[in-house]
Amino acid sequence: MELFDVVIVGAGPAGLRCAEMLQPSGLSVLILEKNGAIGAKICAGGITRKFFNIYDPPQEILEFKSNQTLVTSDNSEFLIQNTEPFIYTLNRKAFGQWQAARITASSVQIRTGMLVTQIGKQAIEVNRNHKIGFRYLVGADGPNSIVRRYLKLPSRKRIITLQYTVPSENEKKFEVHIKKRLFGVGYGWVFPHGSYFTVGCGMSAGSMTPGQLKKNFHQWLIETEIKTNGARIESFPILYDYQGYQFGNFYLAGEAAGFTSGLTGEGIYPALASGTAIAQHILNNKSAKEQIDEVIQHKKTQERYLSLFQHAGFLGNTLIRATISLLHTDSIKKYILKGFS
Numbered sequence: 001m002e003l004f005d006v007v008i009v010g011a012g013p014a015g016l017r018c019a020e021m022l023q024p025s026g027l028s029v030l031i032l033e034k035n036g037a038i039g040a041k042i043c044a045g046g047i048t049r050k051f052f053n054i055y056d057p058p059q060e061i062l063e064f065k066s067n068q069t070l071v072t073s074d075n076s077e078f079l080i081q082n083t084e085p086f087i088y089t090l091n092r093k094a095f096g097q098w099q100a101a102r103i104t105a106s107s108v109q110i111r112t113g114m115l116v117t118q119i120g121k122q123a124i125e126v127n128r129n130h131k132i133g134f135r136y137l138v139g140a141d142g143p144n145s146i147v148r149r150y151l152k153l154p155s156r157k158r159i160i161t162l163q164y165t166v167p168s169e170n171e172k173k174f175e176v177h178i179k180k181r182l183f184g185v186g187y188g189w190v191f192p193h194g195s196y197f198t199v200g201c202g203m204s205a206g207s208m209t210p211g212q213l214k215k216n217f218h219q220w221l222i223e224t225e226i227k228t229n230g231a232r233i234e235s236f237p238i239l240y241d242y243q244g245y246q247f248g249n250f251y252l253a254g255e256a257a258g259f260t261s262g263l264t265g266e267g268i269y270p271a272l273a274s275g276t277a278i279a280q281h282i283l284n285n286k287s288a289k290e291q292i293d294e295v296i297q298h299k300k301t302q303e304r305y306l307s308l309f310q311h312a313g314f315l316g317n318t319l320i321r322a323t324i325s326l327l328h329t330d331s332i333k334k335y336i337l338k339g340f341s
């Protein structure tokens with residue numbers, strides 16, 4: 001049986017970042033990815049300035065940047081504006097491949113087409129026929145994590161999403177539409193990427209049935225006159241049920257741990273930050289805790305607001321209106337822009 005110091009399940013942003021940070025240590029690291037290629041993921045690709053605290057990627061990965069975002073509700077709208085850009089989109093496939101190319105140490109291997117099918121205390125099974133042993137196991141395998149299932153953690157808090165990736169020559173702007181009537185506890189978005197844009201919606205599971213959400217999403221596309229130009233509708237869950245990240249010699253990173261924000265669905269930055277922190281934890285570096293605490297704190301603050309919204313009942317629309325009108329206040333605007341940094 002092959003044996004590695006660290007086996008990482010999943011080559012998304014969290015798994016690749018964790019492996020990259022383990023490189024200099026010389027520990028033997030194996031990343032297992034079920035897909036044949038790295039990087040493809042159903043995602044709107046939105047990032048904020050916080051991302052640049054971790055990476056400064058080349059231009060071809062960043063597809064769009066903007067210093068404004070339009071926020072609307074059923075009967076009000078507000079343009080969040082700043083002098084400097086604060087919101088960007090990246091190409092997930094190009095980003096994944098760029099991250100993978102940063103892994104050059106011979107002690108770290110990436111293997112694609114490797115579906116982890118079973119987990120044990122000291123070894124995993126791959127493609128139902130091959131056993132690999134580990135000292136540490138990192139589950140960076142996204143919202144349907146097999147490692148999380150092995151740890152028997154509940155996965156109750158989920159966002160249901162629907163999205164089109166639409167080729168388009170027409171310039172789009174960043175838009176966020178908080179429409180309770182259509183998306184329940186959730187929102188619709190338009191994220192520009194240059195030669196295409198993503199248009200989608202997400203809602204906390206339980207707000208309404210997925211079938212009703214799909215109907216409402218299409219209703220909204222008609223109301224806003226957004227054409228999907230023959231694109232295919234896609235759907236993937238988002239898990240935000242955080243229950244911890246270390247379980248003995250097992251770790252959970254990124255969305256497998258539920259680090260994603262339940263309010264905004266932002267998961268790329270938390271995946272990178274938690275991948276970094278877990279590598280440092282394995283290497284016994286004291287700064288690991290601070291980094292992960294910051295992600296958890298930010299997530300908690302956002303989810304307090306989410307909970308308010310979930311329990312607002314018929315007052316939900318009033319809460320949305322109040323939030324949008326608060327955006328006119330300079331101090332609130334500053335606070336929100338700080339959250340992007």
Ligand SMILES: Cc1cc2nc3c(=O)[nH]c(=O)nc-3n(C[C@H](O)[C@H](O)[C@H](O)COP(=O)(O)OP(=O)(O)OC[C@H]3O[C@@H](n4cnc5c(N)ncnc54)[C@H](O)[C@@H]3O)c2cc1C
Nearest residue numbers: 010012013014034044045046116141142254255267268271
């Ligand atoms: C529609 C949609 C829009 C989104 N928009 C945004 C956005 O605009 N901004 C943002 O920040 N976040 C967004 N997110 C969330 C973001 O995509 C995720 O939070 C982020 O990708 C999490 O990274 P990760 O590395 O933890 O997991 P993932 O990116 O999900 O990577 C997990 C990897 O593990 C692999 N894997 C899974 N199971 C196995 C197995 N058994 N064996 C081997 N490999 C396995 C998968 O193939 C995958 O490559 C969006 C999500 C959705 C669904």
